Amino acid sequence: MKAAVYEGPRTVTVKDVPDAKIEHPCDILVKITTTNICGSDLHMYEGRTSFETGRSLGHENLGEVVEVGSAVSKVKVGDYVVLPFNIACGFCKQCEKGLTNYCLTMQPEPALAGAAYGFAEMGPYQGGQAEYLRVPYGDFNALRLGEDAVERQKDYVMLADIFPTGYHATEMAGVGPGDQTIVYGAGPVGLMAAYSAILKGAGRVWVADHHQDRLRKAEEIGAIAIDTTSEDPAEVVKEATLGLGADNGCECVGYQAHDSGGHEDAALTLNGLIDSVRFTGSLGVVGVFLPKDPGGAKAQGKLEAEGKIPFDYGLMWFKGQHMGTGQAPVKRYNRALRDLIAGGRAEPGFVVSHELPLDEAASAYEHFDNRDEGWTKVILHPDGRR
Numbered sequence: 001m002k003a004a005v006y007e008g009p010r011t012v013t014v015k016d017v018p019d020a021k022i023e024h025p026c027d028i029l030v031k032i033t034t035t036n037i038c039g040s041d042l043h044m045y046e047g048r049t050s051f052e053t054g055r056s057l058g059h060e061n062l063g064e065v066v067e068v069g070s071a072v073s074k075v076k077v078g079d080y081v082v083l084p085f086n087i088a089c090g091f092c093k094q095c096e097k098g099l100t101n102y103c104l105t106m107q108p109e110p111a112l113a114g115a116a117y118g119f120a121e122m123g124p125y126q127g128g129q130a131e132y133l134r135v136p137y138g139d140f141n142a143l144r145l146g147e148d149a150v151e152r153q154k155d156y157v158m159l160a161d162i163f164p165t166g167y168h169a170t171e172m173a174g175v176g177p178g179d180q181t182i183v184y185g186a187g188p189v190g191l192m193a194a195y196s197a198i199l200k201g202a203g204r205v206w207v208a209d210h211h212q213d214r215l216r217k218a219e220e221i222g223a224i225a226i227d228t229t230s231e232d233p234a235e236v237v238k239e240a241t242l243g244l245g246a247d248n249g250c251e252c253v254g255y256q257a258h259d260s261g262g263h264e265d266a267a268l269t270l271n272g273l274i275d276s277v278r279f280t281g282s283l284g285v286v287g288v289f290l291p292k293d294p295g296g297a298k299a300q301g302k303l304e305a306e307g308k309i310p311f312d313y314g315l316m317w318f319k320g321q322h323m324g325t326g327q328a329p330v331k332r333y334n335r336a337l338r339d340l341i342a343g344g345r346a347e348p349g350f351v352v353s354h355e356l357p358l359d360e361a362a363s364a365y366e367h368f369d370n371r372d373e374g375w376t377k378v379i380l381h382p383d384g385r386r
């Protein structure tokens with residue numbers, strides 16, 4: 001079968017790899033019809049993680065079940081399913097608490113927790129930017145879709161990661177009706193956080209970034225754009241709130257945060273968030289930060305390469321703020337968010353700018369990585385559709 005394979009920094013090739021197959025009685029095999037490129041893939045693509053060469057990428061996957069293991073009882077061949085990027089067992093100490101983002105069973109390294117498809121430090125699993133995907137514990141991990149699945153893949157595929165992740169950011173930030181919320185980053189995740197805040201009835205939502213095309217998407221859903229090439233988000237928000245700051249905020253950028261000139265500083269958005277949010281407000285940080293960044297020494301410094309990021313903890317403490325962090329537990333939200341889509345209340349597919357066949361993955365990665373004008377979110381179709 002064909003898959004998009006990481007072959008070293010800024011090199012992805014679509015090539016033949018061994019066929020995905022059932023390896024355990026609880027597995028299901030899914031023929032992937034829609035699979036996204038994510039900002040998380042870009043950390044790997046740029047060589048800024050430990051991701052091994054020769055592995056396939058892709059953790060935002062949707063497709064049709066073509067085979068089920070002998071112990072699978074709920075999921076059936078022919079079902080359309082969307083797979084949380086987290087791979088979880090459903091029965092470990094963490095999964096029992098709903099923390100499928102830190103499953104202990106699926107992560108083979110005892111010192112770590114959490115697993116995902118085609119992801120650095122998250123187990124040996126192959127990615128879904130491929131014709132087929134092996135899904136462990138299919139009954140637990142697959143979310144079945146309704147009759148409109150095929151026509152509305154563009155919306156439903158966002159349940160694999162970015163819609164629940166954006167929603168999770170707003171949960172950690174405690175966004176509620178009437179709140180004034182600031183989101184750092186107008187990438188797909190930031191847009192989903194803003195969209196989630198608006199769905200929850202936030203009174204005012206700002207989105208800060210330096211890419212105009214992405215900011216326009218934020219405005220389309222009713223958020224207020226802050227262009228960081230000319231404005232300081234904390235100043236804008238404070239001026240609009242009698243100097244108090246936003247009620248809460250979301251970080252949707254991660255450790256490769258940079259200024260509009262491209263100069264990287266992993267503390268930039270954290271500090272901005274702490275400054276922008278009022279005393280006792282909460283911060284939801286879903287942008288990825290890592291304990292090791294192979295390119296960090298060159299891009300930022302020795303400390304940052306070890307994930308030791310000096311940020312304004314003093315001010316955060318002084319303001320009595322709370323911060324939530326980490327990978328999102330997709331399964332906590334995906335069923336409810338699916339039903340919002342099915343009921344016509346949410347259309348997260350608005351972020352999609354490009355639908356391409358899997359064969360065009362190499363150039364799609366290049367454009368998305370450059371944040372080229374208009375390349376907001378790319379979805380790939382391994383069945384060749386556009």
Ligand SMILES: NC(=O)c1ccc[n+]([C@@H]2O[C@H](COP(=O)([O-])OP(=O)(O)OC[C@H]3O[C@@H](n4cnc5c(N)ncnc54)[C@H](O)[C@@H]3O)[C@@H](O)[C@H]2O)c1
Binds near residue numbers: 208
């Ligand atoms: N926690 C999770 O479960 C989870 C899930 C998915 C993605 N992520 C992470 O979320 C982050 C965003 O993902 P994405 O797909 O939107 O990525 P992306 O790279 O497409 O978007 C990031 C955006 O942040 C902007 N940005 C950079 N520096 C900035 C700054 N200083 N201020 C404001 N904006 C700035 C960029 O211009 C870009 O538009 C990544 O770190 C990704 O790995 C986390």
Ligand SMILES: [Zn+2]
Binds near residue numbers: 039041060161162
């Ligand atoms: Zn993702």
Ligand SMILES: [Zn+2]
Binds near residue numbers: 089093095102103106
């Ligand atoms: Zn588990």
